[in-house]
Amino acid sequence: MGWVEGLRGLAQRYPALVALLAQLTATALLTVIVLFANYIAHWRFALLTAGLLQGLMAASIGRWLGLSRWWWWLNLAFVPALLAFGGAPLPSWVFLLVFFILLLLNWNSFSERVPLYLTGAQGTQLLADILARQPAPLRFVDLGCGPAGPLLALARQFPEGRFVGVETAPLSYLLAWLRSLFQRNCSIRYQSLWRTDLTEFNVVYCFLSPAPMPQLWQKVCAEMQPGALFVSNTFAVPGVPADRELDLHDWRDSSLLLWRIPG
Incomplete structure (x- = not known):
């Protein structure tokens, strides 16, 4: 159905808006269920x-x-948590703090239409297999590295390579920077991907959203050296078929899309 595909596309760009829609839809459905159960069987649900x-x-x-x-x-937890803590003697600033933590982790969802997506274990292992076949010296950048778990795992696996993560969501950047302090071949930059010079890297990786892919492809083609490798998790470049597509066999049915920059 076209409207479902439209909402799924919206979920990639504005996940907070779709999450709110899901909450409102669930609340409406619950109201119908509660009224129907009470009318038919005089059955009342406990609040929790x-x-x-x-x-x-x-x-x-x-x-x-x-x-x-x-x-x-x-x-899943939002409404039950409100009900569970509604009568608890918690100060109002606790709920404000939770809100700001979520905001700081998912900042790019609002500013650049890039929500927080985390590369799973399968994706990290497949990236390692790809990097093992790249010529030295290995220079790898993760555009939007989040808390940098996969980036650090790759840096430990390839100690002779140089690994860089760029991130602009404040809390994600702070977590990534702290985690990278003791990994000598890995550094984290508080920097927009659009301000990152790609000429210094021979492997560029991203897990973003459909929104920036056309413009990012233009940047890749303008800055990356011939023979360098561009890898996108899940999201394709419109109108540009990938040179290779490697299935991750995960719950998202996602894949790694690979483009070799032509000479």
Whole structure:
């Protein structure tokens, strides 16, 4: 259905908006279920039971619309957490703090339409297999590295290479920078991917969203050296078939898309 595909596309660009839609839809469905159950069987849900049911529906709707795994857990827990802590003697600043933590982790979802996507273990292993076949010296950059787990794993596996992560979500950058302090061949830059000079790297990796891919491809073609490798997790360049596509066999049915820069 076209409207479903439209919402799934929206989930890639504005996941917070689709998560809100999932919450509102689940709340509406729960209202119908509660009224129907009360009318037919005079059955009333306990408040926390109703909250858990709403959370499960919101998480399932969000997942169906293409939200990533961490949004599943957030949608699941949101209303039950409000109900559980609603009567607890917690200061209001606790909820404000949680909001700001989520905002700082997912900052790029609003500024650059790039939400936080995390490369899984399968993707990291497949990247390692790819890097093992690249000529030395290896110079690798992760555009939007998040907390930098996969980047650091690769840096440890290839100690002779040079690994750089760029990130502009403040909390993600801070976590990545702290984690990289003791990894000598890895550095983290608080820098927009658009300000990153790609000429110094022979492997460029990203896991972004559909929104920036056309413009990023132009940057890649203008700056990367012939023979260098551009790798995108999941998201294709419109109108430019990948030279290779490697399935990750994960729950997202995602893949690594590889382009070799022509001479």
